[in-house]
Amino acid sequence: MSILIKNSKIVTQNKNREVVEGDLYIEGQEIIEIGRISTEADFVIRDKIVMPGLINMHTHLPMVLLRGYGDDLPLEEWLTNRIWPAEAKLKKSHISAGTKLALLEMSATGTTTCNDMYFFEDVIANEAKKFGMRCYAGFSLLDFDTPEMKKEELLPECEKFIRRWKGDEFITPVIAPHATYTCSPETLDKARELQKKYDAFVHIHCSETRKEVYDVLEKYGKRPPEQIKEYGLLNKKTILAHCGWITKQEVKEIALAGACVAHNPVSNMKLATGGYTPLPELFDADACVSLGTDGAASNNKLDMFETMKFAALIHKHHRWNPSIVTAQETLDMATINAAKFLGLNAGSIEEGKKADVITLDARAVNLMPSHNNIISHIVYAASGFNVDNVIINGKVIMNDRKFIGIDVENVYKEVEKAKNELID
Amino acid sequence: MSILIKNSKIVTQNKNREVVEGDLYIEGQEIIEIGRISTEADFVIRDKIVMPGLINMHTHLPMVLLRGYGDDLPLEEWLTNRIWPAEAKLKKSHISAGTKLALLEMSATGTTTCNDMYFFEDVIANEAKKFGMRCYAGFSLLDFDTPEMKKEELLPECEKFIRRWKGDEFITPVIAPHATYTCSPETLDKARELQKKYDAFVHIHCSETRKEVYDVLEKYGKRPPEQIKEYGLLNKKTILAHCGWITKQEVKEIALAGACVAHNPVSNMKLATGGYTPLPELFDADACVSLGTDGAASNNKLDMFETMKFAALIHKHHRWNPSIVTAQETLDMATINAAKFLGLNAGSIEEGKKADVITLDARAVNLMPSHNNIISHIVYAASGFNVDNVIINGKVIMNDRKFIGIDVENVYKEVEKAKNELID
Numbered sequence: 001m002s003i004l005i006k007n008s009k010i011v012t013q014n015k016n017r018e019v020v021e022g023d024l025y026i027e028g029q030e031i032i033e034i035g036r037i038s039t040e041a042d043f044v045i046r047d048k049i050v051m052p053g054l055i056n057m058h059t060h061l062p063m064v065l066l067r068g069y070g071d072d073l074p075l076e077e078w079l080t081n082r083i084w085p086a087e088a089k090l091k092k093s094h095i096s097a098g099t100k101l102a103l104l105e106m107s108a109t110g111t112t113t114c115n116d117m118y119f120f121e122d123v124i125a126n127e128a129k130k131f132g133m134r135c136y137a138g139f140s141l142l143d144f145d146t147p148e149m150k151k152e153e154l155l156p157e158c159e160k161f162i163r164r165w166k167g168d169e170f171i172t173p174v175i176a177p178h179a180t181y182t183c184s185p186e187t188l189d190k191a192r193e194l195q196k197k198y199d200a201f202v203h204i205h206c207s208e209t210r211k212e213v214y215d216v217l218e219k220y221g222k223r224p225p226e227q228i229k230e231y232g233l234l235n236k237k238t239i240l241a242h243c244g245w246i247t248k249q250e251v252k253e254i255a256l257a258g259a260c261v262a263h264n265p266v267s268n269m270k271l272a273t274g275g276y277t278p279l280p281e282l283f284d285a286d287a288c289v290s291l292g293t294d295g296a297a298s299n300n301k302l303d304m305f306e307t308m309k310f311a312a313l314i315h316k317h318h319r320w321n322p323s324i325v326t327a328q329e330t331l332d333m334a335t336i337n338a339a340k341f342l343g344l345n346a347g348s349i350e351e352g353k354k355a356d357v358i359t360l361d362a363r364a365v366n367l368m369p370s371h372n373n374i375i376s377h378i379v380y381a382a383s384g385f386n387v388d389n390v391i392i393n394g395k396v397i398m399n400d401r402k403f404i405g406i407d408v409e410n411v412y413k414e415v416e417k418a419k420n421e422l423i424d
Numbered sequence: 425m426s427i428l429i430k431n432s433k434i435v436t437q438n439k440n441r442e443v444v445e446g447d448l449y450i451e452g453q454e455i456i457e458i459g460r461i462s463t464e465a466d467f468v469i470r471d472k473i474v475m476p477g478l479i480n481m482h483t484h485l486p487m488v489l490l491r492g493y494g495d496d497l498p499l500e501e502w503l504t505n506r507i508w509p510a511e512a513k514l515k516k517s518h519i520s521a522g523t524k525l526a527l528l529e530m531s532a533t534g535t536t537t538c539n540d541m542y543f544f545e546d547v548i549a550n551e552a553k554k555f556g557m558r559c560y561a562g563f564s565l566l567d568f569d570t571p572e573m574k575k576e577e578l579l580p581e582c583e584k585f586i587r588r589w590k591g592d593e594f595i596t597p598v599i600a601p602h603a604t605y606t607c608s609p610e611t612l613d614k615a616r617e618l619q620k621k622y623d624a625f626v627h628i629h630c631s632e633t634r635k636e637v638y639d640v641l642e643k644y645g646k647r648p649p650e651q652i653k654e655y656g657l658l659n660k661k662t663i664l665a666h667c668g669w670i671t672k673q674e675v676k677e678i679a680l681a682g683a684c685v686a687h688n689p690v691s692n693m694k695l696a697t698g699g700y701t702p703l704p705e706l707f708d709a710d711a712c713v714s715l716g717t718d719g720a721a722s723n724n725k726l727d728m729f730e731t732m733k734f735a736a737l738i739h740k741h742h743r744w745n746p747s748i749v750t751a752q753e754t755l756d757m758a759t760i761n762a763a764k765f766l767g768l769n770a771g772s773i774e775e776g777k778k779a780d781v782i783t784l785d786a787r788a789v790n791l792m793p794s795h796n797n798i799i800s801h802i803v804y805a806a807s808g809f810n811v812d813n814v815i816i817n818g819k820v821i822m823n824d825r826k827f828i829g830i831d832v833e834n835v836y837k838e839v840e841k842a843k844n845e846l847i848d
Contacts, residue, residue: 068800072750105789269737274744300804313693320698326496365529369843376492380724385809419793
């Protein structure tokens with residue numbers, strides 16, 4: 001299969017962050033050429049804004065089932081009376097339905113790679129592979145039973161999960177100790193052993209709320225990043241979700257370790273965590289910073305375009321400085337920063353890279369007039385719903401806003417059924 | 425012309441905030457019936473989420489021409505090196521082109537009424553009337569020459585403008601003294617005289633930045649709301665844009681006077697004003713609070729759905745309280761609060777009200793699953809691009825995302841020409 005995107009504005013996100021006016025040629029899974037191209041192709045798209053697919057670095061896919069179920073509630077009440085009782089009923093069929101919906105929503109709004117963490121991760125990985133979405137699938141480790149299995153089964157099952165998926169084209173198995181307040185030192189220890197054994201990524205919540213920070217400090221004498229470090233998990237293969245309440249010293253430690261922060265501004269604001277992931281300090285320290293939506297129960301979307309805008313604006317306002325967290329820095333977080341960290345040969349449009357490419361409707365009313373500063377339009381003016389074509393690994397998933405070979409109405413039917421079973 | 429919307433979920437925004445499952449019948453300019461309706465109609469729409477059109481209470485329509493022109497800059501540099509030089513070149517043709525684009529973008533994302541303030545307001549009013557958008561058209565008053573006329577012409581021309589438009593079906597002329605830092609006491613005095621003479625609305629910027637507050641305090645010994653009050657302009661026909669830096673005492677004064685605050689969270693955050701319009705206190709005081717996008721140069725969209733989400737989230741996060749500024753309160757700000765204040769027989773879906781109605785695609789991927797809490801979906805999960813039908817004053821402006829009888833590409837051509845003339 002070959003794809004030719006003609007006469008377009010190509011936001012490459014290459015080293016020089018060039019925007020190229022021209023054509024893009026894809027063959028098989030790969031970006032072959034950028035320039036003026038006269039080759040014929042199986043599939044031709046014209047007159048677009050072309051950019052790398054977005055990378056959602058923190059999410060819980062099946063939680064789309066709980067979208068809008070309990071908003072505007074205090075965190076404890078939301079978790080205790082809404083989320084946990086519903087999650088306790090989770091079965092494979094629910095996870096499958098929810099994941100399918102999440103994959104549709106993410107790709108419809110331009111995401112081509114996600115970094116997930118949930119229960120029944122094998123079901124999630126299977127759905128992502130069937131769909132053709134790149135998924136870093138985080139197998140959750142906790143000190144209590146999950147809706148899927150007994151706590152003592154978690155570690156051995158996690159190892160089996162890693163073995164089953166290691167080397168897969170779309171799925172990368174990830175170890176996901178939930179957080180330092182939900183994982184004992186023993187669990188963290190074992191997670192590290194697994195990480196070492198398989199050279200796997202670790203995905204962990206870190207300093208999302210101030211309460212968490214002080215609870216962990218009280219219990220272990222260390223704040224969450226210190227605790228993560230203590231147990232050998234602060235390293236160049238660790239993704240720290242949130243970091244809304246980290247210190248300047250912790251910024252340095254994270255940068256030094258080469259870990260990656262996944263910043264989730266929409267979820268943090270909606271849950272009112274009050275913290276501000278210190279982006280300017282993380283940038284200054286040359287730490288890797290990426291963006292995520294978090295689960296749709298606390299967002300309530302999986303739209304990385306919206307997340308980019310929130311990310312840029314929250315910090316400008318908080319620091320009284322419109323010049324920080326620029327449009328370019330924001331787009332970098334959602335693309336190349338994450339790709340580099342993950343060792344993923346994507347995140348930019350360059351010859352030889354995997355063809356994870358999205359296009360935006362260049363004639364969308366909110367992208368007019370067509371100023372030269374297309375990066376600004378992408379971050380501040382675009383909507384996820386301006387995405388009209390999605391290509392992952394060289395395959396067209398969505399064309400002109402229609403999904404190829406996916407029965408969307410059937411997914412909706414499964415989702416409604418799942419919702420009705422989870423929520424009375 | 426009659427319109428029947430069948431088998432839909434109707435978010436009425438009536439006194440009891442009922443959501444009705446059923447049909448909606450419109451005849452001429454009016455909502456005739458809500459319920460189970462078997463009447464035939466000229467135009468039939470099915471299976472939607474139906475809600476009142478949104479009311480954008482603070483904008484500068486033609487500034488869409490400057491969308492993305494100078495982002496991430498300090499405010500002074502942005503104004504001095506970008507906005508003002510471009511604005512100095514403004515001609516009627518630019519205003520016409522920009523207004524047309526803004527009307528397209530606003531209606532495409534669900535706005536059916538706007539409250540504008542700019543130069544060449546007569547051109548803006550004409551375009552809004554031709555388009556069929558309800559527009560409260562603010563004729564700007566300043567102490568210096570505008571791109572349109574000499575400063576001494578402003579007051580007499582403003583009066584002519586009011587006379588010309590008073591009583592129009594779509595356009596309501598508004599007096600718009602720009603702000604207390606740009607209008608002398610004499611100008612404020614004259615604005616009040618005009619307001620009294622014509623019982624007109626006044627639209628004024630108020631306490632947008634902390635600098636403004638202290639500049640005005642230093643110059644006149646009063647903070648902006650006090651200065652506005654001193655000159656008789658704090659009353660039940662005054663719209664105060666921003667109020668990001670008002671005091672608790674000023675909250676009381678605004679509520680007592682019956683003035684309306686237009687809160688613009690996206691623009692405030694993008695320009696990094698640092699202030700938080702005190703919504704909880706304004707609600708407690710029973711003050712009228714509405715929402716606006718501000719101009720697209722500082723937003724960079726005119727999407728009131730995005731504005732609703734930012735409005736709800738910014739205050740939750742700032743106050744560490746997920747329960748404040750609820751979805752319902754947010755939707756109220758964008759609909760019925762503004763309509764009530766303006767004395768507009770719209771802002772809710774009730775029999776006898778003007779048919780300013782929008783529909784959302786109920787099968788949009790981001791609105792699944794269809795939880796009962798549709799208000800949450802509208803505020804937290806919807807995008808302006810889920811709007812698929814727009815009806816203003818009983819006329820279908822957009823059907824299935826296509827504008828009726830508008831040559832969109834021709835507008836784009838005019839917009840590109842205008843942009844090229846304004847920006848070298």
